[in-house]
Amino acid sequence: MKRTKIIEALRGDAGRADILVKGWVRTRRDAKDVSFLEVNDGSCRANIQVVADAGMEGYSLLKDMGVGSAVGVRGELVASPGKGQRWELRAASVVLIGAADQESYPLQKKRHSDEFLRTIAHLRPRTNKYGALFRIRSELSFAIHEFFHDRGFAYVHSPILTGSDCEGAGEMFRVTSLGARETAGLSSGERAAKDFFGKDAFLTVSGQLAAEVFACSLGDVYTFGPTFRAEHSDTSRHAAEFWMLEPEMAFADLVDDMDLGEALLKSLTDAVLSRCASDVELFASFVDKELPGRLVNIRDKPFVRLPYGEAVEILAGCGQGFQYPVGFGLDLQSEHERYLAEVHCGCPVIVYDYPKEIKAFYMRQNDDGRTVAAMDVLAPGIGEIIGGSAREERLDVLEARVAELGLTMDDYWWYLDLRRFGSVPHAGFGLGFERLLMLLTGITNIRDVIPFPRTYRHLEF
RNA sequence: UCCCCGGUAGCUCAACCGGCAGAGCGGGUGGCUGUUAACCACUAGGUCGGGUGUUCGAAUCACCCCCGGGGAGCCA
Numbered sequence: 048m049k050r051t052k053i054i055e056a057l058r059g060d061a062g063r064a065d066i067l068v069k070g071w072v073r074t075r076r077d078a079k080d081v082s083f084l085e086v087n088d089g090s091c092r093a094n095i096q097v098v099a100d101a102g103m104e105g106y107s108l109l110k111d112m113g114v115g116s117a118v119g120v121r122g123e124l125v126a127s128p129g130k131g132q133r134w135e136l137r138a139a140s141v142v143l144i145g146a147a148d149q150e151s152y153p154l155q156k157k158r159h160s161d162e163f164l165r166t167i168a169h170l171r172p173r174t175n176k177y178g179a180l181f182r183i184r185s186e187l188s189f190a191i192h193e194f195f196h197d198r199g200f201a202y203v204h205s206p207i208l209t210g211s212d213c214e215g216a217g218e219m220f221r222v223t224s225l226g227a228r229e230t231a232g233l234s235s236g237e238r239a240a241k242d243f244f245g246k247d248a249f250l251t252v253s254g255q256l257a258a259e260v261f262a263c264s265l266g267d268v269y270t271f272g273p274t275f276r277a278e279h280s281d282t283s284r285h286a287a288e289f290w291m292l293e294p295e296m297a298f299a300d301l302v303d304d305m306d307l308g309e310a311l312l313k314s315l316t317d318a319v320l321s322r323c324a325s326d327v328e329l330f331a332s333f334v335d336k337e338l339p340g341r342l343v344n345i346r347d348k349p350f351v352r353l354p355y356g357e358a359v360e361i362l363a364g365c366g367q368g369f370q371y372p373v374g375f376g377l378d379l380q381s382e383h384e385r386y387l388a389e390v391h392c393g394c395p396v397i398v399y400d401y402p403k404e405i406k407a408f409y410m411r412q413n414d415d416g417r418t419v420a421a422m423d424v425l426a427p428g429i430g431e432i433i434g435g436s437a438r439e440e441r442l443d444v445l446e447a448r449v450a451e452l453g454l455t456m457d458d459y460w461w462y463l464d465l466r467r468f469g470s471v472p473h474a475g476f477g478l479g480f481e482r483l484l485m486l487l488t489g490i491t492n493i494r495d496v497i498p499f500p501r502t503y504r505h506l507e508f
Numbered sequence: 509u510c511c512c513c514g515g516u517a518g519c520u521c522a523a524c525c526g527g528c529a530g531a532g533c534g535g536g537u538g539g540c541u542g543u544u545a546a547c548c549a550c551u552a553g554g555u556c557g558g559g560u561g562u563u564c565g566a567a568u569c570a571c572c573c574c575c576g577g578g579g580a581g582c583c584a
Contacts, residue, residue: 073545074544074545074546076542076543076544076546076547077540077543077546078540078541078542078543078546078547079539079540079541080541081541081542081543082543083542083543083544083546085544085545096543096544098542098543113535114534127542128542129542129543129544130544131543131544132544149534149535149536150518150534150535150536151518151535152518152534152535153518153519154519154534155518155519155533155534155535155545156533156534156545157519157520157532157533157534157545158519158520158533158545159519159520160519160520162576162577163519163520165576253584274584276582276583276584278582278583279509279582280581280582280583281509282578282579282580282581282582282583283577283578283579284583284584285582285583285584286584289584290584291584370580371580380580380581381579381580381581382580431583431584432584433584434583434584477584478584479583479584480584481584482584483584491578492577493584
């Protein structure tokens, strides 16, 4: 007999004579001649209540069906006479699929701390909170593909391995197939020549350059995949491996870029609100009481758009005592970003036209000669959630900027070729997927929104 | 890398000014005629993160180290 998923069993409007449910026991309550099993199979937040009467086939197995054990239950789905659930499964027979030793099973019925659950990342998805979280993560990934697919964007698989050591966004992990013995005594150049690719190889820090290439051929594209940073950042918002979404549009300017970013965030927020209502409710109850209001706010209220110069004036004149100085040419600090989003605007805010000194070389220079067409979306509680720009498509301007900064583009002849042959204005942005999840769930530590977090000094599981 | 807070039973935490190591939950055993993170009774369970020092006496005070958390910088 085929198993019925619990989400399916609980969704109907009628009882069912004979179904088979499989899942893990969340708790068991025994009375003298009847036992109640709460079984969860991960398909939804809700458990199904199994009622097992003495004398039922397999009743003697019940004593081994403790918390965490895997069971199969066949029986009749009937309206529940008890409070707390609409349907229950009146068991005709039960089987023990996989026992869980009660003395050593680490999950208890009661709430655990996030810190403890991180030490058992292989079991934490079996808890209500992490089950809900990882269902949302999955739904959100799907919603991203839907959003772009509906708009005619092509999904580009940017490479994970790269031979370029300055994609422009931080420290990189070097990849090698050589052991210590094979490299002993070699210079770095000799070592690179002997290595797998005949040159140094790294894990990518961004798919942007590949996205630009494909935008300048397929038009509208996006990349969505893992990226890697070897920075020694040890904070609740940084991981060494994280997922990044990077759309890129040809024939587009900064306004198009901002429009896309705002539409994307609104669409994804709506998707989570409408498709994961029960899971969102869990986060509203146990993680962040203000979550539903914040999500509705993101979905419904137009984002404020603020030129960097105005943002600086607001910060300088607001009377707030900031720890770091405010002034044109200085980068916005966390405290400034949060003031703008949380206090001044009360909703996500897009700051744009930043001084060129504090932004990357590839960003398109504005006519004022001192700013670039860059934009950051700052979200309440999180800070920067999106960072993007129009790209410098004018070869001479780009080369001048590269020279000015003392960079070398030797490895990027192909990137410059985009500006040599049929160059077009184009724009895009990067969105940190984990940070988006934090924004949409209220979870405050990045290690708790990724299945197996990789952070500085931590590589478990 | 810097600043702050913490580490006591499997988990979450108490232990006041230095004086016998505690509770709830979880586990085990037994009980209970429909329970809702059930309930009742009994019970097992400790290198007080590690080291050094001060003291008649250290979970408690001092110093060093390890680990965890929060914040900052950098960023996504």
